[in-house]
Amino acid sequence: MMRPKRSRFIFLWIFFLSWMLSIVIPASKLGARQKEDVLLKALKDEMNRSMEKLQLKDMEKPYYIEYAVEDAETFVIKSVFGAIVESDQDRSRLLRVGLRVGSYDLDNSEFAGGRSLYSMIGGRPTQLVLEDDYAALRHDMWLATDGAYKQALEQLAAKRSFIKTKVQSEEIPDFSREETTKTIAPKKLLTFDQKKWEGVLRRLSAIFREFPVIYDSSISLNIRFSHKYFINSEGTISHQPANLVSLYVRAATQASDGMGLKHFVPSYGTSLEQLPPEKEMAASIRKMAEELTALTSAPVLEKYLGPVLVTGQAAGELFAQVLAPQLSGQRSPLMEQQQMAAMMTESKLASRLNRRVLPSFFTVVDDPTQKTYEKQQLIGSYKVDDQGVPARPVTIIERGVLKTLLMSRRPSKEISQSNGHGRTMQIGSPSVQIGNLFVQTTEGKSFAELKQELIDLCQDQGLSYGLVIKKFDNPSISGRKFSLSSFSMRGGPQQELVTPPILAYKVFIEDGREELVRGVIVAEMSVRMLKDIVAVGKDYYVNNKLMSGGGMMRLFFSYAVGLGIPTTVIAPSVLFEEVELKKPGGAHQKPVFLKHPFFKK
Numbered sequence: 239m240m241r242p243k244r245s246r247f248i249f250l251w252i253f254f255l256s257w258m259l260s261i262v263i264p265a266s267k268l269g270a271r272q273k274e275d276v277l278l279k280a281l282k283d284e285m286n287r288s289m290e291k292l293q294l295k296d297m298e299k300p301y302y303i304e305y306a307v308e309d310a311e312t313f314v315i316k317s318v319f320g321a322i323v324e325s326d327q328d329r330s331r332l333l334r335v336g337l338r339v340g341s342y343d344l345d346n347s348e349f350a351g352g353r354s355l356y357s358m359i360g361g362r363p364t365q366l367v368l369e370d371d372y373a374a375l376r377h378d379m380w381l382a383t384d385g386a387y388k389q390a391l392e393q394l395a396a397k398r399s400f401i402k403t404k405v406q407s408e409e410i411p412d413f414s415r416e417e418t419t420k421t422i423a424p425k426k427l428l429t430f431d432q433k434k435w436e437g438v439l440r441r442l443s444a445i446f447r448e449f450p451v452i453y454d455s456s457i458s459l460n461i462r463f464s465h466k467y468f469i470n471s472e473g474t475i476s477h478q479p480a481n482l483v484s485l486y487v488r489a490a491t492q493a494s495d496g497m498g499l500k501h502f503v504p505s506y507g508t509s510l511e512q513l514p515p516e517k518e519m520a521a522s523i524r525k526m527a528e529e530l531t532a533l534t535s536a537p538v539l540e541k542y543l544g545p546v547l548v549t550g551q552a553a554g555e556l557f558a559q560v561l562a563p564q565l566s567g568q569r570s571p572l573m574e575q576q577q578m579a580a581m582m583t584e585s586k587l588a589s590r591l592n593r594r595v596l597p598s599f600f601t602v603v604d605d606p607t608q609k610t611y612e613k614q615q616l617i618g619s620y621k622v623d624d625q626g627v628p629a630r631p632v633t634i635i636e637r638g639v640l641k642t643l644l645m646s647r648r649p650s651k652e653i654s655q656s657n658g659h660g661r662t663m664q665i666g667s668p669s670v671q672i673g674n675l676f677v678q679t680t681e682g683k684s685f686a687e688l689k690q691e692l693i694d695l696c697q698d699q700g701l702s703y704g705l706v707i708k709k710f711d712n713p714s715i716s717g718r719k720f721s722l723s724s725f726s727m728r729g730g731p732q733q734e735l736v737t738p739p740i741l742a743y744k745v746f747i748e749d750g751r752e753e754l755v756r757g758v759i760v761a762e763m764s765v766r767m768l769k770d771i772v773a774v775g776k777d778y779y780v781n782n783k784l785m786s787g788g789g790m791m792r793l794f795f796s797y798a799v800g801l802g803i804p805t806t807v808i809a810p811s812v813l814f815e816e817v818e819l820k821k822p823g824g825a826h827q828k829p830v831f832l833k834h835p836f837f838k839k
Contacts, residue, residue, distance in 0.1 A: 278477070280375035281305045281469045288383050289471050297391055301345070302413070304336040304470035305379070306624060307366065308480070308664060313461040315435055319836070320444030322436050324458075332363040332664055333379065336470075337386040339394050342413045344401075346394035347667075348648060351574030363664060400574055410569070414647045414655050418473035421622050426479040428463050428509060435459055438516055442523055446489065449527045450837040451534050453830065455489040457523075461510070466624075474626035482617060482804055483507045484784075486715050487523055493534045496826030497757055501530040501740055502716040506617045506782040506804075529741060532754055539705075539742065539755040542819040545695040547688055547706045549811035552739065554781025555710035556763070557677050558807040559736045562785070564765045565604070565634055566670035567643030567650045586765050590640050591652055597771050598638040599681040605631035606658070606673030611808055614780045618674040618806035625660035625668050632657050644670045661803050663786070671785060677809040682776025688813050691773050693747045695815060702747060705819065709741040712783060714802065716740075736763045738822070761818040775811030782806050 285303055293299040309331045316324035338345040364382040367374040439457050446455040461483050468476040483506065490500040503526050505513050514522070548556050564587045587595055596602070606629035609619045620629050625647050634642060645653050646660030646668055660668035683691070689706070696704040738759045743752040784802025832838075 276370040276372050277307065277309070277375060277467060278469070278475070280372055280379060281307070281467065284376050284379040284383065285469060285471055288387075292383065292387055294388075294391065298339050298394075300337050300339055300387060300390070300471075301341055302336075302338040302471055303383070304468065304626070306334040306336070306662075307467040308332050308464055309467070310462055310464035312463075313430055313432065314458065315432070315439055316456060316458040317436075317439035317443035318456045319446055320440055322440060323456075325432065325436060327432075329368055331366040331368055333366050333382055334363045334662070334667075335379075335382045335386040336667065337383065337390050338413065339387070339390040340412075342415060343409070343411045344398075345412045346390040346397060347412055348569070348571035349393060349397040349400070349574075350571055351393075351396045351400055396574075397572065400572065408651060410651055411649050411654075414649045416472075416474075416625075416627055416647060416656055419476070419622070419626060419628055420474070421476045421478065421628070423478050423621070425465060426463075426481065428481060430461060430463075430510070435510075442487070442516070442519055445520060445523050446527060447836060448524075449531055450834060451491055451531050452489050452527060453491045453834065455487075455527075457488075458486050460484045460486070468622065468624070468626050470626055476622045476626055478621055480620070481508045483510055483513060485513055485519070487519075487526065488716055489527060489530055490717070491530060491534060492827070492829045493536075493756065494829065495538075496828050497538070498826065499530060499533045499756065500711070500716045501526050501533075502712065504712070504715055504782070507615050508617065512615045529754075533756050536754040536756045538757040538821065539744070539819065540821050542705055542758070544699055544701045544816060545692050545704045546814045546817040546819075547692045547704065547745075547811065548814070549685065549688075549706060549708055549775065549777070550779050551709045551781060552707045552741075553775075553809045553811050554779045554807045555712065555783075556736060556812070557675065557809040558781060558783060558785070558805070559710070560763055560765055561602070561677075561768060562672045562675055562805070562807060565602075565644050565672065565675075567645045567653050568648050568670045569650050585643065587640055588643065588650070591642070593640055594638045594769065595640045595765070596635055596638045596768055597774075599679050599774060600635060600638050600771075601633065601678045601680075602635035603631055603633050603676045603678065604644060604659070604672050604674065605676060607631060608674050611674075611676075611778070611780055611806075615782070616674045616780070616806040616808075617782045617804040618672065620661075620673060623656075623658045623660045623668070624662045625656065627656045627658045627660060629658040629673060632659070644672065646670050663803055671803050672805050672807070674806045674808065677807070679774045679776070679810055682774055682810055685775060685777065685811065688773055688775055688811055689745065689750065692745060692813060693750065695772075695813075696745075696747050703744040704747070705817075706743045706745055706752065707739045707741070708743065709739065711737040711740050713737060714784065736760050739819075742819075757821055758819040759822045761820050763817070767814070767817075770815055771812045772815045773813040778808050778810050780806060780808050 285305060288303055312328045314324060314326050338347060340346060364378060366378045439459060443457045446452055464480045466478050466480045485505040487503040492498055503522050507513050564585045566585045567588060570584045606618060606620050608616055610616060622628055643653060644659040645657045647656045659670050661671040662668040692704040742755050742758060744755055745752055783805060785805045
């Protein structure tokens with residue numbers, strides 16, 4: 239008779255424990271959400287107070303405020319020649335305040351005059367307290383908003399004064415009206431085994447001990463676990479994870495004549511699991527080191543004018559450097575100083591809507607909503623841009639004809655609304671940038687067919703060889719000090735250039751043999767030259783890279799502090815009928831006198 243009671247007791251006890259667990263587990267999740275919501279609550283409350291009460295006597299109130307916060311934890315590991323030289327961790331919580339005074343038609347934005355130049359660039363972000371302390375967060379936001387308001391008033395006054403002295407051919411609004419959205423994604427908590435990855439980098443960097451002619455090498459792993467918050471006074475709210483993992487392998491040396499040579503291999507992902515396996519990375523590093531070693535004894539190509547086949551990474555870089563910057567429909571800012579105005583150049587395609595800008599077998603689409611292409615990660619993916627506008631695919635060029643341009647919330651005469659491409663670095667205000675740029679074709683050929691067509695073109699032009707470029711430099715990875723040498727303080731950029739080829743090969747017409755050459759630069763490569771592409775491949779190279787946010791000053795900041803916006807260009811091989819290459823000018827530094835100490839024997 240006791241057993242039924244005992245069974246009921248056990249059943250009730252199990253039920254009670256299950257009920258308690260159902261309470262405890264959601265409560266812990268709720269606690270996590272409440273902790274996370276401290277930042278959003280502080281942002282909302284300070285914004286509401288500022289919109290309601292922020293007004294100096296006899297001055298205008300803000301008509302629009304946006305707060306953007308990037309809460310990030312970063313890890314950097316660097317290894318040289320088998321040893322760890324850096325292994326650091328950092329935490330930051332940066333606030334960017336976008337405050338506008340005036341109206342959607344005319345406000346303080348996009349004007350540089352006197353002291354307002356720094357404001358036009360976007361100013362420095364504010365470092366918020368790292369703890370979820372509501373009062374401390376409100377304090378930091380209050381001071382940042384107050385400073386942005388005073389600066390906006392000063393800038394609007396200067397802008398209105400400037401406009402009074404100029405004839406305005408047409409009035410275009412300064413800011414577009416967009417629908418409000420709410421996009422809240424859960425936090426992604428990622429783990430990182432620092433000791434494990436220090437071991438990986440030690441082993442990978444030690445590979446360069448096998449290559450005596452390489453003077454300098456390093457491998458760096460950069461991890462950024464990040465969450466982006468965005469809120470504006472129109473009602474838009476966004477919270478999105480934005481993690482990025484990058485591994486850079488760099489190496490440099492000199493030829494016997496003193497010419498500097500370098501090479502690099504990058505890998506990207508949104509998690510550590512998306513990086514290539516160690517064995518695969520080791521193979522790519524050895525291949526890179528072998529190619530760099532071969533470059534030291536390769537002949538110098540003095541000059542060349544003729545057909546050029548651009549393939550692999552070089553094709554992705556070509557479209558990233560030549561086409562992508564010209565796809566912005568954003569108007570240039572008003573500049574009080576003409577010298578500065580000349581340096582802020584507009585897109586060269588902005589005036590060519592509904593005109594042919596590429597051969598008819600090309601279609602170009604930017605689609606930030608795509609996360610992968612043939613199982614390769616696309617780091618240019620995002621759900622909401624840095625102005626709170628949802629990402630969307632945009633067909634920019636259709637069958638060679640320019641149909642539209644990428645837009646932020648700064649309207650142009652032809653395009654009045656954003657299409658979700660207002661993006662920014664940690665420094666600077668949002669400007670137009672690509673996400674995932676797909677350069678597509680309907681008439682792709684194999685590499686063998688393209689190579690044969692290259693040889694046929696060379697025969698028609700009476701040349702004994704053609705040229706294949708397989709890799710262009712990316713100085714933000716391989717290393718370069720920033721300079722303004724390519725800019726004219728009076729007339730803007732002197733000419734349009736792509737970065738120098740790292741891997742270029744002669745292709746001899748007699749037998750198709752390829753010979754590695756060094757020491758050339760592309761004399762000129764403009765977006766208009768893309769119309770002269772005569773053939774295209776059916777291969778597609780995924781070129782992930784970090785790009786600057788647009789404009790000369792934003793470019794300066796990206797090089798100065800190593801920032802960049804994650805983007806991807808997916809492009810096929812292309813064949814040009816005629817490109818000019820030449821030997822760069824300037825003297826070379828003398829090679830080192832003593833051998834590398836590791837190889838001294």
